[in-house]
Amino acid sequence: MSALTHYPYPFARAVIGFFELPIENARRILPEHVEPIEMHHGATVLSVSAFDFRLEGGFEYQQILMSVVVAPCIRDGVGDYPRSALYAFAAAASHHLAREEAASRWRLPQWNEDVTVVFEEREHSISAHAADAGGPILDLTVSDYRWEPESGFYQCLMADTSGLYMACFTVEGKQSEHEEGTGMLRLHDHPFNRDLDATEIDGAPIREVWIRNGAQIFDPLIRLSDA
Amino acid sequence: MKSAQPEEKSKSVFTDFDYTRFYHYSAEDLAAVLHPFGEWLKEARPAGYYLHGQALASAPTPRVKVRDGKTGQIRELLNLSSYNYLGVSYRPEVKRAAIEAIEKYGLGASGSPILSGTFDLHIELAEALADYKKTPAAILFPTGYSANVGFISAIMRSGDNIVLDQFAHASIVDGAILSKAKTLFFRHNNPLDLERKLANLSGKKLVIVEGVYSMDGDMCALPEIVEVCKRHGARILIDEAHSMFLFGPNGRGVVEHFGLEKEVDFHLGTFSKTLGGQGGYVCGSQELIDYVSGFGRARFFSCSLAPVLAAGLLAGIRIVEQEPQLRAKLWSNVAYLRRRFTEEGVDIGHSCSQVIPVMINDDVRVFPIGEKLQERGLFLQPVVHPAVTRHKSRLRIFVSASLSEQDLAEAVDTIADVLRQEGVCRR
Incomplete structure (x- = not known):
């Protein structure tokens, strides 16, 4: 490992669902030159995740994040070849400090209201219900499969008015991942979801991930291009 | 907010990837993906991907000569991999x-x-x-x-x-x-x-x-x-x-x-x-x-x-x-395999045809199991994600009317034995 600084974000649980998204919808979200992957003709992948962060020092907060799965960036200085790459286009957190760090350090586009994310854990499934003062935002449910310790290396791309950025990160934890299509996504009529045409998104996931006692470990941010 | 100490990242292994993960990429040079793909293949091929595309040195009959992708030696194997469902191509x-x-x-x-x-x-x-x-x-x-x-x-x-x-x-x-x-x-x-x-x-x-x-x-x-x-x-x-x-x-x-x-x-x-x-x-x-x-x-x-x-x-x-009896022989072979696999506790999924998946349901172990079966004399390949859903990896059998009951018995006995040793069989 290099001498670069890394930023760990431990979490108690993470719920992630991947859903088919029409390419035309993704292109309306993505900046120029960021290409959605095509899982099959005309469809890319929407990632919806909810994290229950437990940082050192007792700081706890919850976050929801929406991303489009995009083509990984391969060039000198960006690290190993990743499992996949995400373009994060909407994030919301339960605490203003988390929002400030996400926006300033990671250039994540933030929803500027406190959201509550309630995790409802059952024996073989977990749901995350996100809402703010304006009403419910989304409900995401995934089921479990086989629990194994996992570690995966990814890229996250973000853009704000100053440019396009990327951060490589590793996700570790005890993970269940499957493609049984047993979970569910419900997007409510809420401005947080304004970039998505909910009528064109099938609520049955193509892949479901549930991680317990894990961490996101971020490499420093890289600037890819100007705005 | 306080960050934890930096940690060592674990080295990725070939099972972190599959072919599709090298399909999409953005780069300033179109050759940029060649090196990471080549590095992955260096690990993936000896770990089991060599089982795909091994060269045949004989007609696709029930016994087929195959150049072993690992050793380069020609071996005679029981062929469970060729289509040729009625065995007519070499008539x-x-x-x-x-x-x-x-x-x-x-x-x-x-x-x-x-x-x-x-x-x-x-x-x-x-x-x-x-x-x-x-x-x-x-x-x-x-x-x-x-x-x-x-x-x-x-x-x-x-x-x-x-x-x-x-x-x-x-x-x-x-x-x-x-x-x-x-x-x-x-x-x-x-x-x-x-x-x-x-x-x-x-x-x-x-x-x-x-x-x-x-x-x-x-x-x-x-x-x-x-x-x-x-x-x-x-x-x-x-x-x-x-x-x-x-x-x-x-x-x-x-x-x-x-x-x-x-x-x-x-x-x-x-x-x-x-x-x-x-x-x-x-x-x-x-x-x-x-x-x-x-x-x-x-x-x-x-x-x-x-x-x-x-x-x-x-x-x-x-x-x-x-010769409609060829179809009858094929369906008799299929029925035999279905019955014997069921008796042995081998999971064959939802097959109702001459295409019979032997479900392993483990994307990593399917390769060593495939290697063991080849070492035991069977020619059949692992099928993994993205060809099939994640965790639904299998070894795929194409049944031919040309296979004799002795061939079929050998196939079932060998597969059941290896899967039992690997703890994959239900019985």
Whole structure:
């Protein structure tokens, strides 16, 4: 490992669902030159995740994040070849400090209201219900499969008015991942979801991930291009 | 907010990736992906990917000589991997017809079918096929792949709608892409989801299914799908690559099995599976065939099927027509394997055909298990994501009528023994 600084974000649980998204919808979200992957003709992948962060020092907060799965960036200085790459286009957190760090350090586009994310854990499934003062935002449910310790290396791309950025990160934890299509996504009529045409998104996931006692470990941010 | 101490990242292993993960990438140099892919392949190939694409040094008969991808040595293995479902490709009549054709016509057709590449043998083969299928006409393509690409792009246009089963073969998907029609996928064999997809469409609609799906060996839910299509005014194309010459009282495919030959609009297939040859076809009305002949670019911008193949295929169709006992033997072999695998506690998924998946359901262990089976004398390959759903990896068996009961017993005993040692068997 290099001498670069890394930023760990431990979490108690993470719920992630991947859903088919029409390419035309993704292109309306993505900046120029960021290409959605095509899982099959005309469809890319929407990632919806909810994290229950437990940082050192007792700081706890919850976050929801929406991303489009995009083509990984391969060039000198960006690290190993990743499992996949995400373009994060909407994030919301339960605490203003988390929002400030996400926006300033990671250039994540933030929803500027406190959201509550309630995790409802059952024996073989977990749901995350996100809402703010304006009403419910989304409900995401995934089921479990086989629990194994996992570690995966990814890229996250973000853009704000100053440019396009990327951060490589590793996700570790005890993970269940499957493609049984047993979970569910419900997007409510809420401005947080304004970039998505909910009528064109099938609520049955193509892949479901549930991680317990894990961490996101971020490499420093890289600037890819100007705005 | 306080961060934890930096930690060592674990080194990635080849199982972190599959082929698809090297497909999409953005870079300043188009060669940038070559190095990471090469590095991955260095690990993946000796770890099991070498089992794919090993060279055969003999005909695809029940016992086949294979050059071991790891040692380079030629080994004789029990062949559970070749299509050739009725074992006709190496029959003396077929070889004799091919030899006679090569003596008469030479190696290839030397021309497009719409210029100088149509031979009397092609006409004879198309007529024999149409006669077998009980359709007015048929048209030939150089491969099954080009049949789908050529036919779909010949009849569908930008602004039209194509709705595919999500497990449709790549050639169907590529045909849909080339047609520029709007393309949607419905969940595998799910008429309810098909109904949902069709409900929102207006204009020309084509639904495409397969008779038997090549990864799970399950059959199309054709009666329900036909009913939904009729209700929504959608035409139906069925690809009977793995079912033609096998299913139905006369071997005319899954459409005959269900008594729906007249309800399905377009009938497509390949000669590479049951007949063990090469080439594709579409059967239908003379008007349809004339139209496809005029607009099937994948056909007329390719050289015609080699006459030697046409001759061999003609002989193959004659054998299939005259020897229905071959189908009976195949289904007897399939029944034997299904019974024995069930008795041994081997999971064969939802197969109801001659394509039998031996489910391992572990994307990492499927490779060493595949290696052990090859070491024990069986020729069959692992199938992993993305060809199948994650965690649904399997070893896929293609059953042939040529396999003897002794061959089948050897296959089951060996597979059950290895899976039991690996803790994969239910018993």
